[in-house]
Amino acid sequence: MKRSDKVRQAYPSDLTDAQWAVIEPLYSGMRTYKWSKRELTNAVLYFVKTGCQWRHLPHDFPPYSTVHSFYRRARLSGLWEKILRHLVKISRERAGRKAVPSYAIIDSQSVKTTGAAKERGIDGGKKRKAGSGTSS
Template sequence: MKAEYKRTNYPSDLSDREWEKIKEFFPAGNKSKYDKRNLVEAVIYVVKTGCQWRALPHDYPPYSTVYNFYSRAKQKGTWEKIMQFLVKETRIKSDRTAEPHYALIDSQSVKTAYRSDKKGYDGGKKRKE
């Protein structure tokens, strides 16, 4: 028997409107004894607070169940699909095209292909390299 949705009172909880938007990504046809919304809210709680899985409050299903739910959804690409859906929806609400046309890359984080063949003295290690 599936446990009913148990409302928690955390800032990370989804509103009814938010849940309606994403619930189609979590079909309700499996043997889970926990409500999908409880599981999703537990994952969001961990992501937002940065707590360890084992430190998940007891209002939520057991941490091992939540972690396994998260892992399976990640392997299936469910979280990525939800993010893509939400980005498109947000862009359309802002009177923009659904897909971005370009992206910016921070040059500080891009590795270069250039390698120096010069070797010199490493002052910190007091040796030549």
């Protein structure tokens, strides 16, 4: 029995059948190798959810180098962005809203600036605020 034929344990980060059905069409036209796109996607979701290192992916996923290569190619090709846009569209439509937002609101209190950081800061060696005009 090949490693890819084994039934592995399910992880909380795995896609359900319904979730996979929503994004599976977005993988059309991609070449299929030894590992299924669903299994590779589940491995990437596990990696993202847990924050583990690539080499620390559980052994019942495809080899980490294969998963990393899949992730990288999907990122460079724009597949992840395409999936996210598709999911946003679906969730907006289910909420009774237009598929694409017509405007956005940015709260100025939420936008931080760092202009003053150049003028002031903490000088760790002197244990005083730099630019305060006092000397040690």
